[in-house]
Amino acid sequence: MQDRTSAADSPRDVPSILDALGANASQKHKANVVRMGIPEQNSLGVPMPVIRSLAKSLGRSNNLAWELWAVQIHEARLLAALVFEPGTLNHAQLNSLLGEVASWDLCDHLCASVFAADPEYPQLIEQWADAEQTYVKRAAFALIATQATHQRSLGQQLIGQWFGLIERCDRDDRAHVKKAVSWALRELGHIDIPTRDRALAVAKGLIETGSNAGRWIGRDASKELADLVFVPGRRRLVSSHSKAAQAAAATAFGK
Template sequence: MTCNEIISQLQAMSSEKHKANVIKLGIPEENSIGVSTTEIRALAKKIEKSQDLAYELWQSGYHEARLLAVLLFDKKKTTLEEVDTLMSDVVSWDLCDHLCKNLIVKMKDFDQLITLWITSQHTYKKRGAFTLMASAAIHQKDITAETLDAYLALIQEHSQDEQDHVKKSVSWALREIGKHDFDTNEKALLLAHNLKENGNKAQVWIGKDAIKELENLVKVPGRTRLISADSKMGRE
């Protein structure tokens, strides 16, 4: 399928409901088609990965085409410099997280972008740094205690940003790191309480938000990570 054929298919799949949701994210109406992420994932499975096609879709400017493009990039053929350029185009939290979770965190040496982006003035690069921490904590089976400690140190140092889309990603990273095991949970809780007691307005919010979940985690047989006690009750 060509880029134009794919966009035509996306337009045929569109609904006003989904288009309204996309516009609420801050995407200009002219860049919104109105297709759910579930439908985009289903379409991606029918298309062979292609760097050229993915770039064409991205350059179209359509939000949904960019979501699809992320799923068509080959992580082995994509460089950190290229995804840094892609993130420069991002203007919504959902595309930021989609790009981080479905492509960047699967790439070799993605941690370099955490270090690069965590001091960025670009809202979604900064959010991306914390989204990558959360994604790594969730999905990397061999993540080390040293890496998680380094993430906690970065959160302590770089969590002052008061933008909603940034501070929410900081809380998410802190909570996911704290679900690794009880030792890491204790460290995450200590940091959350420190932010709550000694931080600026954003850090106080992050600490309070994280504590609500971090204080309510349990170990469940067959699960490597801790889960919410409320979730455990729902499973029984």
Template structure:
């Protein structure tokens, strides 16, 4: 499905919703950069357009939040360098676009782990969030993860996790929880770090430890899943009921 950048922006304005626009503005996106289209609709459009790197670059420059979400989905990762995505991050103004880039583009790139180490102590809020979002995404999507890699991520959380900004704190907690879901050994390791944070004197780490522990201590093993999941989830509740 061939569409120009202008045709796409016009189409997005045709299907926009005041409800979604209000939600986008709440994320911190300026009104003039918000159209009001759900991510689900953006994904449907991306599947129709398919990969088009030139169009992706045009959509990113257009500046609209939804155009940038679409841009990432149709971008050709083979034409993207680590320096390129680092430049894209300068334009990020919300946690959802930050995570979207991490989960749908960066994690597909070779050597992306370099960015975790480059950004984990960055002073810029979304660069730092991206480091922990990448850890979480790695734990979710990477099938084979060596123990040494897990230990590196634990060390990053311990050394760089202390941050008062909500969008960073929540990403640190998310990363710790996803580490714990790998297997029971990792669960124990993540719980130990959570208690270390809770028992320490740093208020931000206290919060992260308590927040992560809410899920870490509920994890159970399910045959249908390669990773642990919360007993409070729908599948977890169903398994408990069946047993």
């Protein structure tokens, strides 16, 4: 669906923003996201590229983001996650947001756009990793995955702590938790060869626990981790089947 909003005529008040979202909604998209496990209740069916485009035109504003969040429409909350001013919310506010999350996509967008900007994010990970609420616990591992992907310098002590948190999840069989745990393990493995080897060892240990969740996480992560290789000029490891890896191999072979 074509985005019907532009920077020139971007709405600035919540009713107009909701009208813009509704103009880009479809029952077909709504049915697709429901099939992915996103609650149908209070969902309009707006594609994420439209929401990103609208967020870009709106800019950052905590006041507007809180107003959008209060509407309790799924897409309005996704938009709010992109409008909050990074690094400006306190932990009480972050916990308040997370406590109202009822879907994996909103959880992950908050992690990437809001939680990752908190200077004390490792404390949030430790706090949330043993939570009972599904999406609070997922947030801990989605945040690990996000930081492992984007942070250029993660200390070995912190990485070791995160591996320990992952190992503690061998008995949690909730789909949206164990998928985030596997995601975190895989993204850590992309950092470099030594960390990949540590991640593979953790995956093997999870498989050997004998629990359903542990086996699933270990096997799911191992498939990607075992295929990761170093390519000169790349900050992170890549799949051996990627174009970059194959080009590097062809260059080395040609030499």
